[in-house]
Amino acid sequence: MYHCHWIALILSVVAARVAAVKIGIVGGGIGGASTALYIRRLFGDDADIELFEMGRLGGRLAVEELDGHRYEAGGSVIHTKNRCMMELIESLGLQTKPxxxxxxxxxxxxxxxxxxxxxxxxxxxxxxxxxxxxxxxxxxxxxxxxxxxxxxxxxxxxxxxxxxxxxxxxxxxxxxxxxxxxxxxxxxxxxxxxxxxxxxxxxxxxxxxxxxxxxxxxxxxxxxxxxxxxxxxxxxLGGNYQVVERAVQQSGATLRSERVLAVEFTGESFLVTTGWAAEPDSRQTRSYDIVVVAAPQTEDQPSRVEWLGLPAPLQFPGTYHQLSVTFVEAQAMExxxxxxxxxxxxxxxxxxxxxxxxxxxxxxxxx
Structure with a gap:
């Protein structure tokens, strides 16, 4: 994780409003979490932010605990010339270690x-x-x-x-x-x-x-x-995943542990439908002024979003390469x-x- 790792798709920007702008963010990795935090800093109290993440927060940032010690299992290093990340870490009150x-x-x-x-x-x-x-x-x-x-x-x-x-x-x-x-x-x-x-x-x-x-x-x-x-x-210090957790906390976003099935543009707002495809009764639809998608949308992703009502179809070429991390616990030889x-x-x-x-x-x- 040695460069600015997030690419978010901003589907609309709302002009000055009397009521708080309602913003939905899809994805609870570093992209979604940092977007929530920066939107809060930009809009202040004039934003109602909801973040959708059906799994754990962190995305590629994760740790595994073995024998009382924590080990990075995802993005493990940050290049010190990555000003975006270094400034974010400092602003969140986190400490770093070599x-x-x-x-x-x-x-x-x-x-x-x-x-x-x-x-x-x-x-x-x-x-x-x-x-x-x-x-x-x-x-x-x-x-x-x-x-x-x-x-x-x-x-x-x-x-x-x-x-x-x-x-x-x-x-x-x-x-x-x-x-x-x-x-x-x-x-x-x-x-x-x-x-x-x-x-x-x-x-x-x-x-x-x-x-x-x-x-x-x-x-x-x-x-x-x-x-x-x-x-x-x-x-x-303590794990890179803390950047995501603390960013979401400081953003004040409402965390929704739901899967996003579809995003529909009505011409004035965006309708976000959540639930499970196999369970029609589980579906809910909410309206937002801005929707930011910070989650993989390539064809190989089983949880990709269905896009409706857009003037042109969205293309997400390529595939994601899956990595597996194996930890081995053993006693050192004398x-x-x-x-x-x-x-x-x-x-x-x-x-x-x-x-x-x-x-x-x-x-x-x-x-």
Whole structure:
């Protein structure tokens, strides 16, 4: 979660009114929660906000508790140059902590091809030995890309708004739009990076962050993901999910644990129908002046909304990639301090042309 992660569809903007404007928000992740908070700050008491979330608040932000300790199970890191998120965290009165570091190893399916060291100078030397100057060239590339991203903040401060994501990216820097048309692997090859560097280190990072290989991600998303493996990372003390919970609390929104089935535009307002498709008697319809949808609407989503009465059909191309997180609890082996330094805290695996094992078919044994 190292860039401004939310895209909300604002279907209407209501002019000055005597009565409070009624606003419905679909989705209780970071997009819906932050939208509720910013609307409250914009309208003050002149807004009646209702937020629909049929599951738990948080979306991709989640934690799992094991043996009295909490571990991030979703968006786990925040880049400190993400001004939107850093300012939001501070305004909510939350504290941050450095993202967890440690050593790591790269496993190619047969052997560890690289292991880092607890000493950064040794790790840098090992990276230089195996990958040449590619690591340092990549750092410069990521720094330049993040500098282009920084341009969005001056635009937002000036009150600029955009109709499409492409328009927004174009305003930051036209070269960023071109990156969306190339796979990350192809872009890095054209930029002169070695095949071994891409297939080992870059692939390990994209698999860890997105569960996808560099040839399955376009270059813009891929570079953002690679920035999430850098040094300028942080997270919220106690869990990033608190950003969502506290934003909803401070927004004063009414939380409705209901599934949104349809949104209909009548020409003057929006009718939101909730309930369960298989249970007609469970359906309810409410009227809103503004509806914001901050939930996935691609065809692969079983809970997508039916859109009615719009002047043109809405298109939501693409699919969402599902990630699974596995936590393993075990006792550490006894070993000498010297040997312990050579054990990686985290191992990244790279699957060649074969599928990863189906963890559901692995017998559970007591560790």
């Amino acid at each position: 993202a967890m570091g440690g050593t790591f190893g790269l496993w190619n399916g047969r052997e560890l091809v690289f292991t880092s060291s607890a000493w950064s100078a040794i790790t840098s030397a090992k990276l230089l030995w195996r990958y040449g100057s590619d690591v340092f060239r990549l750092r410069r590339l990521l720094s330049a890309t993040l500098a282009k991203f920084d341009g969005i903040y001056s635009l937002l401060d000036s009150g600029a708004a955009y109709d499409t994501v492409e328009d927004l990216i174009m305003a930051m820097d036209p070269s960023l739009v071109k990156l969306t048309g190339l796979p990350l692997s192809q872009y890095l090859k054209l930029s002169g990076f070695q095949e071994g560097f891409i297939s080992e280190l870059v692939t390990a990072v994209t698999l860890n962050n997105y569960g996808q290989r560099p040839d399955r991600l376009h270059a813009l998303v891929g570079l953002v993901g690679l920035a999430g493996a850098g040094d300028e990372l942080t997270s919220v 070993m000498s301090a010297l040997a312990a330094r050579n054990v990686a805290n985290m191992a990244y695996t790279r699957w060649y042309n074969r599928s990863p094992p189906d963890l559901r078919k692995i017998e559970h044994t007591e560790l």
